[in-house]
Amino acid sequence: MNDLLSHLKQHLPQGLWFLEQMVSMESPSFDKPLVDKFVSFLGRQFNDIGGAVEFIPSEKFGNHLLVRFQGNARGRILLLGHTDTVWPTGEIEKRPFKIAGGRALGPGVFDMKAGILLMWMAVDALKKVRGSLSRPVTVLLTSDEEVGSNSSRALIEAEASQCTAVLVLEPSLPNGVLKTARKGIGRFTLKAIGKAAHAGIDPLKGINAIEEISRQIIKLQKMTDVARGTTVTVGIVQGGTRSNVVPAEAAAEIDLRITSIEEADRITKAIKALTPELAGARLEVRGSINRPPMERTSETARLFETARKVAA
Numbered sequence: 001m002n003d004l005l006s007h008l009k010q011h012l013p014q015g016l017w018f019l020e021q022m023v024s025m026e027s028p029s030f031d032k033p034l035v036d037k038f039v040s041f042l043g044r045q046f047n048d049i050g051g052a053v054e055f056i057p058s059e060k061f062g063n064h065l066l067v068r069f070q071g072n073a074r075g076r077i078l079l080l081g082h083t084d085t086v087w088p089t090g091e092i093e094k095r096p097f098k099i100a101g102g103r104a105l106g107p108g109v110f111d112m113k114a115g116i117l118l119m120w121m122a123v124d125a126l127k128k129v130r131g132s133l134s135r136p137v138t139v140l141l142t143s144d145e146e147v148g149s150n151s152s153r154a155l156i157e158a159e160a161s162q163c164t165a166v167l168v169l170e171p172s173l174p175n176g177v178l179k180t181a182r183k184g185i186g187r188f189t190l191k192a193i194g195k196a197a198h199a200g201i202d203p204l205k206g207i208n209a210i211e212e213i214s215r216q217i218i219k220l221q222k223m224t225d226v227a228r229g230t231t232v233t234v235g236i237v238q239g240g241t242r243s244n245v246v247p248a249e250a251a252a253e254i255d256l257r258i259t260s261i262e263e264a265d266r267i268t269k270a271i272k273a274l275t276p277e278l279a280g281a282r283l284e285v286r287g288s289i290n291r292p293p294m295e296r297t298s299e300t301a302r303l304f305e306t307a308r309k310v311a312a
């Protein structure tokens with residue numbers, strides 16, 4: 001371990017130079033030409049340390065970068081990250097890269113160009129100090145993480161499912177805390193359909209969709225189960241056209257957070273099984289789980305322990 005550490009220390013200036021290059025080349029999610037340029041630069045850097053580089057084209061966003069390194073044993077490791085940042089083009093003029101008080105500063109240093117640097121330095125150091133990697137390594141850098149990963153999701157799933165372990169080199173939480181679990185998110189819209197009628201002339205002929213959605217909202221809010229880590233939040237309500245008309249339509253937008261796939265299925269079923277309270281009213285549900293939960297398994301805990309020992 002000590003020979004690795006001294007190698008890394010010795011190569012820190014070279015690493016910081018690479019980091020400065022990365023930060024100075026801006027890569028906002030929606031600027032495909034800039035991200036593509038940054039990704040080709042990275043491709044050359046990973047090629048220089050012996051990686052087989054592949055660019056996966058993306059129409060709307062920058063190209064994704066896939067790099068494979070050979071290893072001695074079986075059990076491929078995926079190093080996962082992203083090349084895009086939330087910073088707009090030109091931010092670098094306002095806040096150029098600098099090192100002050102032992103910290104590197106600049107747009108995208110933290111999230112996550114320093115993470116890309118760590119991938120590159122770790123692979124390079126292991127190969128130079130040990131002669132080869134003990135396991136094959138894939139580096140996958142996607143270009144649309146900050147805007148939902150829609151164009152890279154299938155690629156991430158395909159690569160991750162072939163690997164023994166996936167290490168996401170996103171910035172840590174304060175004090176170096178790593179995430180070994182994460183809640184999943186679901187988004188649903190519940191629509192109530194009633195019947196319009198004039199509130200003065202024939203109010204009894206109407207079916208009030210706002211009353212219907214109100215009753216459903218109370219049922220939805222009650223699905224929150226703190227002990228299981230499940231929260232159901234109605235965040236937006238819409239309905240009605242005029243105060244003197246019994247409203248024919250109303251809708252509620254629902255945010256769901258869950259810690260397990262099992263719980264995701266249970267609540268999704270419960271939302272879809274809601275039935276109207278008012279005679280003649282109808283309900284329509286749209287939506288689904290859009291980020292599945294990352295459950296903390298015993299394998300994840302074991303991997304974390306290994307990482308902690310190595311880090312120490």
Ligand SMILES: [Zn+2]
Pocket residue numbers: 082111112145170171
């Ligand atoms: Zn990030």
